[in-house]
Amino acid sequence: MEAHIPFDVLSDKFLEIERLQQYQVLVLPNSACLSEAAVAAIKAFAKAGGTVIATFESGLYDEFGAARQTPGFADLFGGVYAGQRTNLKSSYAQLRDSDDPLLAGIGDTDLVPNDGDLVEFNPKAGSVVPLTLVLPVTVNSDATISIPEYSAISGATDVPIAVYASYGEGRGILFCNQMDALFYRYGFADLGRILANAVDFALGNSKDLEVIAPDYVDVTSMEQPGRWLVHLINFPVSKQLNTGWRHPGRNLIPVADIVVRIRLAGSKRIAQVRLATTEAVLAYRLDGDWVEVTVPVLDDHEIVVFEMA
Numbered sequence: 001m002e003a004h005i006p007f008d009v010l011s012d013k014f015l016e017i018e019r020l021q022q023y024q025v026l027v028l029p030n031s032a033c034l035s036e037a038a039v040a041a042i043k044a045f046a047k048a049g050g051t052v053i054a055t056f057e058s059g060l061y062d063e064f065g066a067a068r069q070t071p072g073f074a075d076l077f078g079g080v081y082a083g084q085r086t087n088l089k090s091s092y093a094q095l096r097d098s099d100d101p102l103l104a105g106i107g108d109t110d111l112v113p114n115d116g117d118l119v120e121f122n123p124k125a126g127s128v129v130p131l132t133l134v135l136p137v138t139v140n141s142d143a144t145i146s147i148p149e150y151s152a153i154s155g156a157t158d159v160p161i162a163v164y165a166s167y168g169e170g171r172g173i174l175f176c177n178q179m180d181a182l183f184y185r186y187g188f189a190d191l192g193r194i195l196a197n198a199v200d201f202a203l204g205n206s207k208d209l210e211v212i213a214p215d216y217v218d219v220t221s222m223e224q225p226g227r228w229l230v231h232l233i234n235f236p237v238s239k240q241l242n243t244g245w246r247h248p249g250r251n252l253i254p255v256a257d258i259v260v261r262i263r264l265a266g267s268k269r270i271a272q273v274r275l276a277t278t279e280a281v282l283a284y285r286l287d288g289d290w291v292e293v294t295v296p297v298l299d300d301h302e303i304v305v306f307e308m309a
Contacts, residue, residue, distance in 0.1 A: 002215035003196030047168030051202030076172035078165025131161035276303035
């Protein structure tokens with residue numbers, strides 16, 4: 001949501017290749033328990049050109065919670081599962097290659113936070129490992145509180161935090177830790193950026209919508225015959241409910257100059273771009289296949305209507 005990437009939520013009871021074919025990316029947020037049919041459909045989706053992004057124990061159990069003798073996605077992620085590490089409080093993930101697409105925009109740092117448990121995964125040749133585990137920080141016994149002068153990193157490891165590999169025509173990306181849960185729990189911006197980077201990397205040239213706006217502006221995209229609608233909703237609050245949705249808030253802070261860009265497929269052309277609330281016509285700019293407009297101000301809810309010729 002904060003990266004302005006529109007998405008659908010699919011029930012794990014209806015993961016079928018026919019349904020998955022309309023997507024480029026499938027995210028499995030610690031989808032530990034999956035049926036054999038779902039595992040087969042997900043792997044077929046990747047083999048045909050899709051990207052599967054998964055965290056932690058995804059695919060390690062069947063739909064009844066029984067551990068699989070052979071993990072469902074080891075070959076998809078390009079390696080072999082090798083147990084689990086627990087209680088990694090005060091540990092970190094080391095950036096192995098700052099130019100890796102999963103780490104884009106992280107900035108001048110060597111480490112991002114880690115916590116909790118992770119599955120150990122031994123990658124095979126050809127797999128890419130952009131993040132590895134840094135063991136928990138140890139505190140000097142003379143220190144009564146954890147402060148930098150009395151703390152020390154005991155050493156980096158080659159244990160992957162993130163790993164990805166090609167699979168057929170597609171790709172599998174595994175976060176061995178609970179990257180999604182850590183971002184939700186602690187709100188560290190770098191963790192959310194890495195997750196969003198994984199989706200952007202997976203979308204590649206198929207990405208067809210970009211919105212430049214504060215992260216609290218919610219974006220929804222939908223197509224109708226002859227038009228493309230981009231909904232913008234202003235949620236100027238940071239507090240989250242335990243359902244994952246934002247607290248409704250009581251004050252609106254207008255957002256100025258939101259840039260919305262869409263990529264036109266095939267022979268589609270733009271006839272007009274307008275705002276649904278006022279019917280104001282927006283000037284648009286063409287950049288190859290991309291059409292760009294600027295929304296002057298967003299108070300609460302706006303719909304940018306791209307009318308096709």
